[in-house]
Amino acid sequence: MRKVYLDHAATTPLLPEVREAMLPYLGELFGNPSCLHDWGDAAREAMDTAREQVAELIGASADEIIFTGSGTESNNFAVKGLALAQQGRGKHIIVSAIEHFSVLHSAKTLEKWGFELSEVPVDRYGVVDPDEVRKRIRKDTVLVSVMHANGEAGTIESIPEIARITRENNISFHTDAIASAGTVPVNVKELGVDALSLAGNQFYGPKGVGALYIRQGVRVMPLLDGGVQEEGRRAGTENVPAIVGLGKAAELATKDMASRMKHLGYLRDRLLNELPARIDHAVITGHPENRLPGNASFCVQFIEGESMLMLLNSQGVAVTSGSACTSRALKASHVLIAMGLSHEIAQGSVLFTFGIDNTEKDVDYVLEVLPPIVEKLRQMSPLYAKFIKKGEGGA
Amino acid sequence: MRKVYLDHAATTPLLPEVREAMLPYLGELFGNPSCLHDWGDAAREAMDTAREQVAELIGASADEIIFTGSGTESNNFAVKGLALAQQGRGKHIIVSAIEHFSVLHSAKTLEKWGFELSEVPVDRYGVVDPDEVRKRIRKDTVLVSVMHANGEAGTIESIPEIARITRENNISFHTDAIASAGTVPVNVKELGVDALSLAGNQFYGPKGVGALYIRQGVRVMPLLDGGVQEEGRRAGTENVPAIVGLGKAAELATKDMASRMKHLGYLRDRLLNELPARIDHAVITGHPENRLPGNASFCVQFIEGESMLMLLNSQGVAVTSGSACTSRALKASHVLIAMGLSHEIAQGSVLFTFGIDNTEKDVDYVLEVLPPIVEKLRQMSPLYAKFIKKGEGGA
Amino acid sequence: MPIYSEKVMEYFMNPRNVGEIDNPDGVGEVGNPVCGDMMTFYIKVKDKRLEDVKFKTFGCGAAIAVSSMVSEMAKGKTLDEAKKITPELVAKELDGLPKNKFHCSNLGAQALSKAIDSYLKKQAKGGKK
Amino acid sequence: MPIYSEKVMEYFMNPRNVGEIDNPDGVGEVGNPVCGDMMTFYIKVKDKRLEDVKFKTFGCGAAIAVSSMVSEMAKGKTLDEAKKITPELVAKELDGLPKNKFHCSNLGAQALSKAIDSYLKKQAKGGKK
Numbered sequence A, B: 001m002r003k004v005y006l007d008h009a010a011t012t013p014l015l016p017e018v019r020e021a022m023l024p025y026l027g028e029l030f031g032n033p034s035c036l037h038d039w040g041d042a043a044r045e046a047m048d049t050a051r052e053q054v055a056e057l058i059g060a061s062a063d064e065i066i067f068t069g070s071g072t073e074s075n076n077f078a079v080k081g082l083a084l085a086q087q088g089r090g091k092h093i094i095v096s097a098i099e100h101f102s103v104l105h106s107a108k109t110l111e112k113w114g115f116e117l118s119e120v121p122v123d124r125y126g127v128v129d130p131d132e133v134r135k136r137i138r139k140d141t142v143l144v145s146v147m148h149a150n151g152e153a154g155t156i157e158s159i160p161e162i163a164r165i166t167r168e169n170n171i172s173f174h175t176d177a178i179a180s181a182g183t184v185p186v187n188v189k190e191l192g193v194d195a196l197s198l199a200g201n202q203f204y205g206p207k208g209v210g211a212l213y214i215r216q217g218v219r220v221m222p223l224l225d226g227g228v229q230e231e232g233r234r235a236g237t238e239n240v241p242a243i244v245g246l247g248k249a250a251e252l253a254t255k256d257m258a259s260r261m262k263h264l265g266y267l268r269d270r271l272l273n274e275l276p277a278r279i280d281h282a283v284i285t286g287h288p289e290n291r292l293p294g295n296a297s298f299c300v301q302f303i304e305g306e307s308m309l310m311l312l313n314s315q316g317v318a319v320t321s322g323s324a325c326t327s328r329a330l331k332a333s334h335v336l337i338a339m340g341l342s343h344e345i346a347q348g349s350v351l352f353t354f355g356i357d358n359t360e361k362d363v364d365y366v367l368e369v370l371p372p373i374v375e376k377l378r379q380m381s382p383l384y385a386k387f388i389k390k391g392e393g394g395a
Numbered sequence C, D: 001m002p003i004y005s006e007k008v009m010e011y012f013m014n015p016r017n018v019g020e021i022d023n024p025d026g027v028g029e030v031g032n033p034v035c036g037d038m039m040t041f042y043i044k045v046k047d048k049r050l051e052d053v054k055f056k057t058f059g060c061g062a063a064i065a066v067s068s069m070v071s072e073m074a075k076g077k078t079l080d081e082a083k084k085i086t087p088e089l090v091a092k093e094l095d096g097l098p099k100n101k102f103h104c105s106n107l108g109a110q111a112l113s114k115a116i117d118s119y120l121k122k123q124a125k126g127g128k129k
């Protein structure tokens, strides 16, 4: 059976060059970078290189990059660390309604700790209106966190406009660029943010490593206390092989970004353009233009996403549904609901995310196997029966 | 030049079997374990196995193991998470004076958050007297954290006795077993603890992964908020290759522990026994019997540790000095100071930690190269000059 | 490990008794799109036995497997026997269900029970059989 | 990357002017074991110039390299010139020092200065030269 991996939003495979770069650090060069001997020196040198590579990817300087253990850690660190460092000035924070749970739930934890939280809504395309951020700013607002791109809907936000507003109001601004950094151009200077999260496993780098950009001079409370690694801002023996891999992945992403984007965009457009002819009552989600190149997300009406993805899996196609992959919850994706979709439609979400190894043939295969799956599930669906009989629930 | 790595307390190399076990997960099996397709299934299955292997190492059940990104994260998670989960009951915690900074500084952060902190002193061998813990218990004490073994002094603490006291008083007890788990027998049932930290890179497993044992039924506040990974207690895409490696390392440690301990103990004893004949005014630190088998720590009087380790490095020998390796600070190790050593003596700390690949020849080489190094530095030392002229400062 | 047992997968991939019954003796509907699963059970009763059981389900893999299993378990049973099919029994027959799926997806027994109730109510009001 | 420059390593591995001077014209002692570094500088003065400079140092690699560099920089200089050796100049000559080492280990210039002061004091009291 053909095996087609179309779940690059969940995680990407390692590029062979990235794996090659990591292997020595899983072997001979196993030293702890804090140590003052040859083994330590080699590890430290490798980290310095990786830090330059990551800085280069996002237009930062190397000493503005802090390595972390995951994208989630970067987000927790940024949201909690920036808020706590400034609680003397105020205890109000603003986040968008479609943030990843690692931002949303960090914000909820801050609420438990006495902060107040405002959520900014999005429009039907998942776009945050900068004016909606402005409206929520108060005297005691210390932090705004709005993601750069949503991995699920694919929508890319207007970060520079929001940054202009936070700057005018002297408020820290963090953006979660985990779904976008390494995939589309992300430049901290152009975005104008104070902090930015990214993760290796989103662009053919390893799991178990993320990075947080903190603009020079911005204070942040550590999330992990202990030794003086990362200038005392993130304690713990560094995951050198993974950091090396992240660096290499960043280098390759910088170099190949344009051609990758072209390839992914082509595959995505091919799928989305062909879809209506093959499946009726499918609702494409996310912004039509400002979206991640590899992201094809839509909802198939009258059926549920998980059963769709299980049947796709039985045909060798790996995809995800809504936020099922990260939440394993039964609830519809909070992102799609925030975009105004009904629960009924949001339950039918399915997310195809292309990677650099995918081909046209993969798209054709999906277009071949998906329609009968949809048909099979619709034949089982009481909602479809109602629609057919009474025209109920059509979108 | 001979290269001799004697800094296994800082980090250990990967065993070839561990690396082999990891490689597929850096290749084909790159899936995200939260995903409901074949790639996700394979990753989930690998994590299940690793969880069993780690549980087996410490006599826990698999669902009591939470994977983290480092030993430091495990300690931060345990200390902050257990204290915060119980703050309704009281806001007083107790830690020993020789805890690793990842515990001590987590406790200091809790102090900033309104907790009160008591530190338990140690004797000259670095031993915590359980009665000293008992004396500090108050009505509002919710957490005690005393390490199982100190990586620097090598001393192993009387955890079961302390656990008896905390149990009688209905107080949570966490132990940092990062320096000992995988090296000496560690059984959570026999120790009687509620929580225990361990880390992969201390026993020939990978960096970037740790584990926290939390006894069934004990509540802990997440440190990393986000998705529902690890039953909602530790969010973030799991570092599958590292977790697999940790599992494999745990399996091998369980199997080979007795023979490893014998080998390490032999090398350590050989070094410590031969030392006095080669170097006068060397003070062996840590407990004479209850100590980690690979740990040979001592202070060489009248000279300073970093310069000693740099000269050793120039001879191909990698060691560490006091906590230089994790702190890169100039201050003497807080552990040695807590054990009652003067700053002058504590500055001369040097720490040899053996690993399973070391041989008798390595010990002999150290015994050959160290004395001239000590001699060279003493010839430079104003303290040694004073001692020779006036007998000042001898211990 | 796959989150579903082989049996769940088998009942999901090859669901038994999918469909509707024309002029059913009872119909039971449970669930809603917010919780993520909806099931409709149709029954045909003869001599106090479930002569035929069919269902339509909107929902995840577990929900479809559960419906499929319930329909199979119920078919041929007396009404009293069928009423004794509990979610726990269904899960057991399926070699277990993931913890987080137990409550929301395991509505099959309830839908069947509702269908039987609707039949009994009709009967009480003086229906045909 | 090694935390020390090659030059620091060279001056640490092969320190210049280690030792004491018999009947020195001036002695300067700085530091203490708590901070981790101690240095003693000995000087011999002739015609207002540092004819000889020697040191003893207890401390880390940086402290030894700094002492070594200061002694070399000072030798042959007039007292006034030698007084102008600053920690910044020493660090520069050594191609830099790690941030966290700058303050505590970079005491060499201070020790030398103290030694010169002790000489000048002796002079003022009516010493020999």
Ligand SMILES: Cc1ncc(COP(=O)(O)O)c(C=O)c1O
Binding pocket: A009, A010, A070, A071, A072, A073, A075, A100, A102, A147, A149, A150, A151, A176, A177, A178, A179, A199, A201, B235, B236, B237
């Ligand atoms: C936008 C965004 N933020 C955060 C995360 C969390 O990253 P991780 O699960 O790798 O920690 C993801 C994961 O895909 C994401 O897409």
Ligand SMILES: Cc1ncc(COP(=O)(O)O)c(C=O)c1O
Binding pocket: A235, A236, A237, B009, B010, B070, B071, B072, B073, B075, B100, B102, B147, B149, B150, B151, B176, B177, B178, B179, B199, B201
């Ligand atoms: C006792 C102890 N606790 C905690 C740690 C911190 O572990 P890591 O730096 O790997 O996070 C160490 C490291 O050696 C240790 O020895």
